[in-house]
Amino acid sequence: MQTRIALAPGADLPGFRAAVRGLVARGVKPREVLWETGASLFGAAPPQDGPAFSLPRAAAELIGLVICHRDPARHALLYEMIWRLRHGEPHLLEMRHDKLTHRLEMLAKAVRRDLHKMHAFVRFRRVEDAQGERFLAWFEPDHHILEATSGFFVNRFRSLVWSILTPEGTLHWDGTRLEIGPPGQRGDVPESDEVESGWLDYYQSIFNPARLNTAMMQKEMPRKYWRNLPEARLIPELVAQAPARVEEMIARAAAMSAKRDPQKAVAAMAAQTPTTLAALNQIIMASPPFVTGGTRAVLGEGAMEPAIAFIGEQPGDEEDAQGRCFVGPAGQLLDAMLARAGIDRAECYITNAVKHFKFEQRGKHRLHQSPSTGEIKHYRWWLLKELELVRPRLVVALGASAALAVGGQPVCVTQARGPAQLGDWPAFVTTHPSYLLRLPDEQARRAAEAAFLQDLRAVRRLAQTHA
Structure with missing residues (x-):
């Protein structure tokens, strides 16, 4: 008979931990568990806590990343890893050829990449209203990383009042306290502000036409993020101008040398x-x-x-x-x-x-x-x-x-x-x-x-x- 476990949508790490402690305490095997997510699931049991137990640090880090992935099988994969670590395979995560280990590493890699993209491609717009000066940003993550990335933005912009809106939820920082709110709307964030022209000038100045590699550029800055990046609208023109600018640079260098x-x-x-x-x-x-x-x-x-x-x-x-x-x-x-x-x-x-x-x-x-x-x-x-x-x-x-x-x-x-x-x-x-x-x-x-x-x-x- 299968045990059905209901977790909250998204990255429900506390719920998953409580469920795993309860399942391990009762000796429930991975194949006997059906993991489901949703606010209310008929016939599915909420997580039942049990005694705490320790796992290798690498396993704990892997759980924290994989739980953020959108793969619906992530809970089952993680519980299978935990079961095997506790039942005779303590070195499982060192076995890179193992199918389970490999798949979990790929999921973690995708989440790390999504975190990196959010850190790199969030663009704040300044807003001043009756509430004072605030900074708003819109981002569309691939995975459930909103809460996982909050510490980065708090540490980096601790002195500002800001909000990051996503289709899944919102982060609000008032200078002292962080709140996680309901999903936001793209239209709630201004398209531009007065700071943006200076940023665009700077981006143009650091764009080196002699080192242009469009394939690598799109790999590091995928097109899906372009609509939220002010500098992205400059890229087509900068790419089109690159050959002429390279020739101009060569001619100017030759002229300077001759002079x-x-x-x-x-x-x-x-x-x-x-x-x-x-x-x-x-x-x-x-x-x-x-x-x-x-x-x-x-x-x-x-x-x-x-x-x-x-x-x-x-x-x-x-x-x-x-x-x-x-x-x-x-x-x-x-x-x-x-x-x-x-x-x-x-x-x-x-x-x-x-x-x-x-x-x-x-x-x-x-x-x-x-x-x-x-x-x-x-x-x-x-x-x-x-x-x-x-x-x-x-x-x-x-x-x-x-x-x-x-x-x-x-x-x-x-x-x-x-x-x-x-x-x-x-x-x-x-x-x-x-x-x-x-x-x-x-x-x-x-x-x-x-x-x-x-x-x-x-x-x-x-x-x-x-x-």
């Missing part, structure tokens, strides 16, 4: 011997940029023979427009943090490792691109000569690019953070203020700002010891 040889240009500059900062600046202003997009050089500024010289990576869009260092958002943050640390910017010298703004034009926007190691080294002669003429007591490298430019060797900021010797200069390595601005999580940003402020206070004390 100048950076190594020869650096050698020619080094042959000159400016004895003043003004003379060096004239050379910098008259020389062509070593980066794509560069328009005019942005020179260093500040006090001569200062206690501290701050070195950034390169000017940004606002710095290029005004012709001054650190006047954009990162510069404004640096000013505020310097004031809190008791450092007067007017008594410091501030410059960049790279003197031109490297960017790529995208419509009306100029998108920042990080300089390469080679480009930083092309500019290095200027920086070292600048420091030689300015004569600071302490050099502060704001980020890895600045540390590379001063010391001539790659530096990992997280490992080298703090006092250092970069080339001939006593130095201090810390993060670039733009890094703080890029952190999406408010809690992480506050922690990073506190660490940066602590670094600046240490810089002030260290500069006093070099007086």
